[in-house]
Amino acid sequence: xxxxxxxxxxGSAAADRSRLVAITVAVVGLVGMFVALLxxxxxxxxxxxxxxVPPWLIFVVGAVIVVGAAVFDLAAGTRSDVFVVAPGQRxxxxxxxxxxxxxxxxxxxTVVGMIIIWIRQR
Numbered sequence: 625x626x627x628x629x630x631x632x633x634x635g636s637a638a639a640d641r642s643r644l645v646a647i648t649v650a651v652v653g654l655v656g657m658f659v660a661l662l663x664x665x666x667x668x669x670x671x672x673x674x675x676x677v678p679p680w681l682i683f684v685v686g687a688v689i690v691v692g693a694a695v696f697d698l699a700a701g702t703r704s705d706v707f708v709v710a711p712g713q714r715x716x717x718x719x720x721x722x723x724x725x726x727x728x729x730x731x732x733x734t735v736v737g738m739i740i741i742w743i744r745q746r
Contacts, residue, residue: 639708646697646706646723653693653730660686661737668745690734694727 663686666679674682697704706726707719715723 636708638703642703642705642708645700645704646726649693649697649700649704650726650730653690653727656686656689656691656693657730657734657737658686659683660690660734661741662686664738665741668741687734690731694731697727 660683662674663679663681663683666674667683671679673679702708705723707715707723709715709719721729
């Protein structure tokens with residue numbers, strides 16, 4: 625049995641680590657979102673540089689961070705869950721969303737932000 629298949633027990637040290645990893649992934653994803661949107665704004669406004677750096681480079685770095693955080697969360701499996709339930713119990717809908725979809729929601733919010741910036745600059 626691989627380490628990802630071993631259930632994490634509620635209240636254990638592994639559950640605490642899992643929660644910390646999940647929160648860290650979310651924060652990193654949000655930072656990536658803001659960096660990507662900063663770069664995208666510079667691209668949309670057709671400026672030569674943002675904070676002395678080409679806006680496309682800022683956008684690419686932010687996009688890699690936000691998507692990388694989501695992919696990492698997917699690969700980490702139960703080792704990056706906010707909520708841990710006992711084996712045999714089911715997650716509530718909110719718990720499922722926070723455990724499995726939160727990083728991808730951040731990716732989706734990045735895309736929505738890009739669309740809004742693009743529309744506003746037209």
